[in-house]
Amino acid sequence: MKKFFIVATIGLLVIGLSRCHKAELTPVSGYDDRYSGGKATVFDESSHALTHSIDGMGERDQRVHELGDQAFESKFVAPPAPVFGGLGSIFNNVSCINCHRNDGGGFPSAGSATSGLLMRISQAGQDPHGGPMAIDGYGTQLQDQSVYGFQAEVSISISYTETPFNYPDGHTVSLRSPTYTLQNPYIPFGVPYMLSPRLAPPVIGAGLLDDIPESTILGFVDEGDQNGDGISGKANLVFDPESGQTRVGRFGLKSNTSSLLVQVATAYQQDMGITSYVQPNESSHGQNQWPSSTDTGKPELADSTLNFTTFYVRTLAVPARRNVNDPEVRAGSILFNQINCSGCHRPTVMTGPDFTVPQLSGQRIHPYTDLLLHDMGDGLADDRPDFLATGKEWRTQALWGLGLLQRTTGTAFYLHDGRARTIEEAILWHGGEATKSKQAFTELSLTERNQLMKFLNSL
């Protein structure tokens, strides 16, 4: 009897206490899928979701991040000015935040305060470092705004042609393809030129991407498509103006920049006309409207400000995923792998050691990119090479934060030039190495396509 009592007690204890067990949050993998950025993940799904620093930084690092935040938001004004001077004389926009809205993406318009699209330009051939060949008087980027009293290099007019896309199930989506017309060039171009539109991408998680070892990226390369999935992938090798060396590219829409510092400094110089120790020449250098009065040999941007901004971008957290346990989202996640979106949009990557910001170090992250170049087909081609990237190749865009872009940007636009107004349109534009996956997507049932969308919106 006593035994029965003990056994029953234990049994009831087990049953009773097991009621305390909360609903399972982590999947069978043992990891919590919500942590897209590992320790550098933040929980916020509001319009400010992309604007947070990573948690747990020391007081000093936090302060540097804040100073970088202020610099990122600062509107620059024409020199001479007591603060934030140095704008132009020609530029694309006046602050980082004007293009990277709420640290998210930009609007695909050109030449106004809210424009987030810029146009690269070059002629046939390569510069001494293997990069695009500049055009005299224009460089490799068109600045379509100017300080009052100067002339913008050009104005860019954008128009779209709509084409219907028909799913096998009869469902129809309209896709728009852009046409760019250059107007009012300040001098003749002189030579045939190639253009490449670039929409400002979200800047979150850049520190994590920066910490992925080059060997990891190179390990993703499947040259000659040995595994036969139609996807090869190629690393870009680019000139790094800071070190003077050739390195694996990872930033920029064609992986055309190797480090965050260079990315930030070049944006200041090319997009805003602000010189720094990394990029000491005005974007208008050599042009007749280049105001030699501003050529003091002294960078317009304090070294510390450049470093603050770089640190800011480096320590921006990645938003956590939402609804990871929703059955529809889980089904979508399986479809994402089944139709091999994950062939390029790699779900899981490890960062290398980082001794300055431990939250970035050795993290298991979910960027959904391999940082490699892939042929995306004729539909998306810009036909303008950029180091090793051909005119058809683009870098796999990271997908973290994808579902929050609509809210953070105001209106979200997708792909390198913002032609896609929805995630679905973006998928349907995929070609080249992604043709098989795109095809498979179109053959899914409407229910399955919706599941996949739910998954993508949970990122």
Added chain:
Amino acid sequence: MKKYFILFSFSFAVLSACHKASDTGGATTDFATLEDQVITDFTNDIVLSQYSGLLSASLTLQSSVGSLTTITNETNQAKAKTDWKNMRSIWEQTEGFLLGPVESNDYDPNTDTWPTDYTQMDSLLANNDFEFTTNNVKNLSQSLRGYHPLEYMIWGKGGSKTPADFTARQKQYMVALIDDISSNNVQQLYNDWFGAADYKSQVLNAGKGSTEFSSRKALFLNMVSAMSDICGEVAGGKMKEPYDAYDSTITESPYSSNTLIDFKNNIIGLQNVYMGLNGGKGLHDLVAAKQSALDQQIQTKISAALISFNQITERYEQAIYSQRIQVKNTMDLLDDVNDLLENDLTDFINTNIKD
């Protein structure tokens, strides 16, 4: 038999131990009703009231700028100064809820960009070919639009402008500036919420079909993060930068010396969202219903920070040199507020708002 009784009692205790303390059905309904009430009151008593106030203040300022440019005398200049400050005080309070159209449609950077661009302003004023129409001003860089260029035009550098200093070109610029603020921004902002674009319904229908806010929790979290953002910006940016740099040229409204009032109004703005305005309910009612100690703490901290502004008796441009202890004290108190918002209040919403 007694053993069985003990066994039963014990098992009941174990089984019920895990039962979370939950409100009765009635209380849960009440809390949900309270959530709805807070959302409705936020929309009507704060957003609608403040944005329509902003609109009428902009029309008043427009009229006084009109008078000043027609009859340029000290009385009219003083009137324009007062009306600028009045409008500014409402605007700064609305920064307690920078979410929705004000952010996504750029009304904030279009009207409140800083610093002003002297160099380009001088070029514009010197170039008679440039016509100061509302539309031309709309197409200018953001640093040449909005409150601060207008402030500069009315007050002049150091606030020293006299009626004799106004040039014809400056007057044209002023008229275009206030019209751009009023018709291209404040009126549009109001329409976006309460006109055809109907952002109001996005908020009111949070968690009930709103595409912007999939749940009420998402809306409340956005409100809290907007409060926290402005608190952090005042403490860590607007106040701290000139303070750290000992530099009065980088204060927010240097021509009118309105900087300190701007700061205070930002904090009043977030207090409004927390406490509710015009008799309506605010976030505080939600917190008080579940964790009155936390509510008290937040209220006390916000009040303490607001009161501490009064100890800064100099204008801010001067105080960063001569009243550093007082300035530091206010920044510290604001940091405390921000800690509570970012952590405790955010946790509260995450834990207690279920839908």
